[in-house]
Amino acid sequence: MTTPPVAVITGAAQGIGREVARVLAARGYATVLTDLQEPAETGALTVLGDVSDPDSVASLASQVRSTFGRVDVLVNNAGVSLLRPAEETTAEQWRRVIDVNLTGPFLLCQEFGRDMLAAGSGSIVNIASIAGLQGVSDRAAYNASKHGLIGLTRTLAAEWGGRGVRVNAVCPGWVKTEMDVADQASGGYTDDDITGQVPMGRFAAPGDIASAVAFLADSGMSGFINGVALPVDGGWTADGSWTSLRLRKR
Ligand SMILES: NC(=O)c1ccc[n+]([C@@H]2O[C@H](COP(=O)([O-])OP(=O)(O)OC[C@H]3O[C@@H](n4cnc5c(N)ncnc54)[C@H](O)[C@@H]3O)[C@@H](O)[C@H]2O)c1
8 A cells, every 4th residue: 555645734724724735635645734823624643833943843854754754745834924114124023024934944945855855756835925026015024035935945946856856936916814814904905905906806715825736746747847936816926007907907
C-alpha cells in the first residue's frame, strides 16, 4: 500500500489556510495543520505553534518526520496584516510583520526544504499578495514582507529547482476572510472600494486561492512551473484602466 502525500499548511485555523487544507485533504493529501490557534477542522496531524519561532518550526518538522517520514507539499499561508501610515509604523510593528510574513516562511522552507531536497522532490507554495507586486498606501511593513516573500520564492526556485523542489507563490487579491473584516474595521475602506478595482467585479473567494494552490502543489499539473508569482486577483494587477473606464465595461 502506498502512503498518501503529506501537505503542511500554516495558518490553517481560518480563512484561506482553512480552505487550502480542506481542498488538499479532498485531493488525497494527509494534511498537517499548524496555527497559533486551535483549528476547527482536524487534519492528519495538528501542531500549535508560531511560524516566526525557530524552535517551534523545528519541533513541527520533527513531528512531521516522526509521524509520516515524508513531506511533499508546504503551503506558507500564515500571515498578519498591518494598516498604518509608514511614518507612524513603529520598529516593533515592522519587525513583527516581517517576522511572521517573511522570516517564518524562510524558516519553514529551510526545515522542510532539507527533507524535500533529500527526497529529490517537493512543492512549496507561498501565499504572498498582490501587495507583493504593487505598492498600496498605509501598508509599508506588510507590502515589504510580501515583496520579500516573492523574492525568496524566486531565489529558492533558482537554488532548488535543479534538485526536484519547485517553489512558487500565489498572489491573492482581496479575499473576504477574518483578516479583511478586521482590516476594513481599522482601515477606512469598503467592499465597493475593492470590487471597483477588479475587472471581474468581486472579491476573491478562499476557494479561488485554494484551487491555485492545489494546481501548483501537484507536479502532475504544474511540474515545469517554478518560481512564478501567480496573481489570483480577477485581473486587478493587469488592469491599468482608470476607475470610471473600468466601471463602464461592467
Ligand atoms: N484576506 C486577504 O484579502 C488576503 C489577500 C492577499 C493575501 N493574503 C494572505 O493570505 C494569508 C492568509 O490570510 P487570511 O485572510 O486567511 O488571514 P486570517 O487572519 O483570516 O488567517 C490567518 C491565520 O494565520 C494564523 N497566524 C497568524 N500569525 C501566525 C503565526 N505567527 N504563526 C502561526 N499562525 C499564525 C492566524 O491565527 C490565522 O488562523 C496571509 O498570508 C495573508 O497575508 C490575504
